[in-house]
Amino acid sequence: MVEVEELRPHADHMSTIEDSDSVASIVARITLFNAGFEEHKQHFHHTQLHGTVGRDFDCIENTLDELKHKFTQLKTQLKALGSESRNGTLDVAKYRAKDDLASTRYHDPWALKLEEYKRYGRQLIMPEVGMPGQLRLKASSVLIVGAGGLGCPAAAYLAGAGVGKIGIMDGDIVEVSNLHRQVMHNSAWVGKSKAVSLGNALRLINPLPRYEIHPYHLVPENSAIAAGYSMILDCTDRPSSRYLISDMAVVHGIPLVSASALRTEGQIMVLNDPPVSSDSEKAGPCYRCIFPRPPPPESVQSCGEGGILGPVVGVMGVLQALEAVKVIMRPPDRPANPPSLIMFSAYGSQMFRTMRIRGKNPTCSACSSDTTITRQSLESGSQDYMAFCGALEASDVLAAKDRVSVMDFASMINRSGTPVNHTLVDVREKPQFELCNMLGSVHVPFSLLRRWKNAEEATTALSIDIESHEPIYVVCRLGNDSQATVNKLRELGIDRNGARKIMDIKGGWEAWRKDIDQSWPEY
């Protein structure tokens, strides 16, 4: 069948007739095709005579005859069309939109651009979306605070779905340790603005929405930014911003989708839905109604400290986008869902649990009628969110004499790196210790030693002699847990009232890496 394949270039040539092609050029191409056809026919006869093709020939010749017939018809049609078109150019579009069709108004103007029908087609045909839902999405504007592990997936889906205006607010820069979970950034953007990076990625997904990029951190003083939006997504990573964003949502009267994640777990709530301003009776709770008191700073860990599994925060960000589109597309006459907290535990016996949470707290300090938090008080900066959430005591809990610098410690180890005449206690948790550690160091995780009740537990775990005078140096990742450990060991009497030196290594392994050994891994 090689011969038939060889005809293709000619046939292809014929099949691509553009509106702008002149009749003359089309006719020329048909003539060319015919010439090619005749040539091939001769070739077939030749090969048949020499017996190389045989019985396929009749079949091929019939096909070729049919093709020739079709092209003859086409030629006739084109000639007819050509006589109708002015100045010798065939304008197929104009021909189709003949006066009769154009003058008949047989449909209303399309509600969306043709491009939008095509782009959103897969969701448009769903009863949950349809034209009303799509128009609501298009009319909505969502402020996403935080362009990290939650903000990346949440923003991507909202951009894809056709939210009319998307604001991205984040003052951080992309770091390489973000990329395992903050999936819209890429390695080439390390060191540059997260907000700009995410905005660029969103424009590639969907150029139709309006994007507003705010490459700075949210503070009460710039919270007026929420005025331009119909919804907020809290994709931040600390308690102080969670309370600030909740208060913003309340004073601006817009719903809030708040999500969070750490390690293997996540939480998500739709708050202030409907907003307080609409109908106080039906208004949904705010973040303060659910969590009136912030968690104590010692119980709060960031993803940098506690770790985070990429897909866990991804799940939460995707759920955030889902809850957001559900709220946006909800018809005005349909009530909001009862307030609930969805909890995700990647390793739980049940991965998802939905807890019904309380409604609005009538004595809430932010959303009740006698609140002192107003838009004005918020923007003036009189609400101190950092103070409200508290901060860990300054990390210098030990006196300078009880601490040793990484420089001084470096002079105490021999060339092979093993401790000489002292005990080095590494109190990082097991996974961190296994990443990198010093030969000869004793590993006791802080979570374990903080529960020690007597000196025996300590001496056994550290394999030390209580009577020894050998100093003990304690090290951790950043130099906080090490100080707490020194205090703990003293409480247990290991220092025998100062007879034995127990000191912490200032700044931990991070300081060691920076000042002493650059080959120590950064993680």
Next chain:
Amino acid sequence: MEGKIETQIMDTMPEGKEGSSVKIKVLFFARARELTGLSEMPMEVSSGSSAHDCLNDLVAKFPSLEEIRGCMVLALNEEYTTESAIVEDKDELAIIPPISGG
């Protein structure tokens, strides 16, 4: 673990209800799970106990839970509850501190 809890039950048993107790399941989330090292735990308390009583027992068993006592949300059978709610046999009491990361 069981033994210790039973001892506590004897201490908190209300008068006139000796012997009657309810078995509940406690679910720990987020920081509560880290502090206790458990994701769930069976617990036996005297009948008529409130969620508050259960929390007292739990904090006695896991003193570190005190850290989040002020900020946790309680849910009884997947529904928000206050500390005054009375727990019934086979109830699920969830201890939910806020997660802040992201």
